[in-house]
Amino acid sequence: MTPATTCDDFLGGRLKILQPRDGYRAGIDPVLLAASIPAKPGDTVLDLGCGVGVAGLCLARRVPGVELAGLERQPVYAELARRNGVANDLPFEVIEGDLADMPGTLKERQFHHVLANPPYFDRAASTAATDPGREGAMGEDTPLADWVAAAAKRTRPKGTTTFIQRAERLPELLSHAARHLGSLQLMPLIPRPGRAARLVLLRGRRGGRAAFRLHDGWCLHYGQTHVNDSENYTPATACILRDGGELPFPD
DSSP states (O other): OOOOEEEEEEGGGTEEEEEESSSOOOOSHHHHHHHTOOOOTTOEEEEETOTTSHHHHHHHHHSTTOEEEEEESSHHHHHHHHHHHHHTTOOEEEEEOBTTBOOHHHHTOOEEEEEEOOOOEETTSSOOOSSHHHHHHHEESSOHHHHHHHHHHTEEEEEEEEEEEEGGGHHHHHHHHHHHOEEEEEEEEESSTTSOOSEEEEEEETTOOSOOEEOOOEEOBOSSSOOSSSOOBOHHHHHHHHHOOOOOOOO
16 A cells, blocks of 8 residues: 655755655755765666665765665565656666565666665664564664675676765764775764764775774764754755755865
């Protein structure tokens, strides 16, 4: 049964995204992830665990001509991702399946760029959501190690693999990434000046040999506190969220 949906604007209305009215609803995290991918026209991209397609479609809107595929295990979300690709006139090959049992249509393919927003919460140390769709997106039942291994396998040599994850899980994420990827780069995402990072972006390259790099944090909001009803994003962050701008890792 198809759930009730809403049609929501992303990138200042450049994307119209259908998503369930209840359950998991995409926020800014997949938009930030998409903005960090160094894709060029003609590159192939896999959005691993694509949900309704926000991250992949944000990237496809920013970089015309990318060849975009997505893997999603929840049928309702996979179907919405297909509809979102059509509605936004962006070619999007959405494959229904589980990364723990990679569909044959993906098993033999590799991509210039793989991006993933794995579930944030280890349910051995947290409480499951009551909504199945939200729990499927936020609660981990496929180990983070499997996400990293699957993403790396689908990345072509010298291609990039990029994750967004909660900062508290960074030690685990780094440990797994170092087994499969090289040239690791880390960018903390800081809520506002003087605050601890809550999220991180981690990028690696398949077969990369460069030393690990820890970049300065990307600040999402200006000011020490939220003093009014405005969103008060920094100009660089507003450019990403409203205009489809880039979130570049430093050279």
